[in-house]
Amino acid sequence: MSLPRKTIFIILAFFAIYVIWGSTYLLNKIAVSQLPPFFLASIRFLIASIIIFLIAKSLKVSLLISKRQLINTTIAGFLFLTLGNGLAVLALKYIDSGFAALEISAQPLVVLIMMRILHGKRIALMSFIGVVLGFIGIFLLVSQKEIITKEGQILGMVLIFACMLSWAYASIFVGKANLPSNHFVNTGYQMLTGSLMLGITSLCLGETWSLPNTWHSDVQWSMLGLIVFGSIIAFTAFNYLLKEVSPEKVATSTYVNPIIALLLGWWVLNEQITTQSIVAAVILLTGVYFINTKRTFKPRSVGR
Template sequence: MSHHTTAAAETPASWLKIAAFAAIYIIWGSTYLAIVFAIETLPPFLMAGLRFLLAGALLYTFARFKGAQAPSKIHWRSTFIIGGLLLLVGNGAVVWAEQYVASGIAALLVTTEPLWIVALQWAGKEKTKPNKIVLLGMLIGIVGMLVLVNPWEAAGSIELWPSLVIFIAAGAWALGSLYSNSAPLPSSQVLTTGMQMLCGGALLLLAGTVAGEWQTTQWSAVSQQSWLAFGYLVVFGSLIAFTAYSWLTRVAPPAQVSTYAYVNPVIAVFLGWALANEEITLQTLAATALLVTAVVIITLNSKH
């Protein structure tokens, strides 16, 4: 009888798991296109800053209301560093670059994050040398990136500087992720995420202020499409997908959870083509195949 009850109790969890994976696959894959629509008439840094401040305030309030302990100064210091790396540099640079680079291309460049993880672990204190299969994955990833950006072809190629900015953003995201593994953080994952968003959002607002975005933005001219995209990024991109991701990191194997890294770019390229008339060239398809293959190889064969 008890066995039957346990099995019945597990059934909703499997549905929840499927729903959570669908959220991080589809929603995170669609955020690249939502960013394009948002920054058509909204300034990039202020848009990203307001997005994370709003979502962060809601998550933080919810976690405290649910009984999470008040964070200490060291917790705020950790989340400030993580928020700076993940959201100011990791996300802010991507949002800025999407003014010049198609959303699908941006998503493909972000897939280089696992390459950065391997490289940073190799260069770090532990000197974790990757095995031969992971090194092969890194090589395929580098070839994929060169096929995508093609720095030797000046005319008609993808914008080189914004692409480089996205590549560096992926490195900052990797560095922030590695730091968060050992940083002193609150036990509540929701509280931690809220704090990271509050810190990152504040830094992005500061960046927008320094860039003079308050003065140069025609707030009355912001389109309905941009506001809707902004709302989608707050509710779905930040609140729902991040919550789903946090939950999955506790109930699913890491190798399974990290599969979002090779599903997101495929979704992003498809949505960019279907909804924003972004061109899919043979070059893009070849780069997609190489980058996704590289990420699959690295993810399945890494120790992290």
């Protein structure tokens, strides 16, 4: 029996945010070695938004949206891309790509706690266990002496935490906001507005802008991967999932992202993977699993 079309789309979308986004840590790390972070992110999302709009027009999809939808896509673009992605790329100037992915893997904890604070959503027992495990994993990850003694490491950790807060709030906001129903249009406007704000930030910070023909070949290939796979495919899939499943489930992309990022960082950039980082990853990702599980404990009846 064949799967329903919607189920297939959801599976493919999860594959995109799980695997493709796991590789973007490496691509961003390579690109930020030569390009300023906010300039890098601005160019990436500006080009991606233009391509997305061209695809939408070729499919005869209307690009017209209401004023409220424009405001909401601008807010989402600011939270997801200007703050979220911009700070994450900036952090990669100071910390390894695999370490950044591991720290971001705690995002489901942030989403869960934020939903509790903002919407009063009850934290189930299994999720509570997951939160405890998550905090233990994060503590083990960031308390390593060989990591925190390196220059810029603490700043990088703080930037990643700020990025997580922005993405978590944005995930909750997008789940309830009035946004364009077409996912290409929704993604395109978020990227366009986010890229413009990233560009303004870059100019305000005095970053040096450059043309692609002056970039190293590895940076050019990394930017191409970020635009086509990380932006157009994965971010469109991300926005699709936020409308189809709960924010907590979407946030579980952090199961696979850090594993992909760790392996790629180790294989391509010779980044160090410590034993404590592996232990922290196992505990933290186990916590994320508990947060996502639907299993509940039922009290057993006692015989009389």
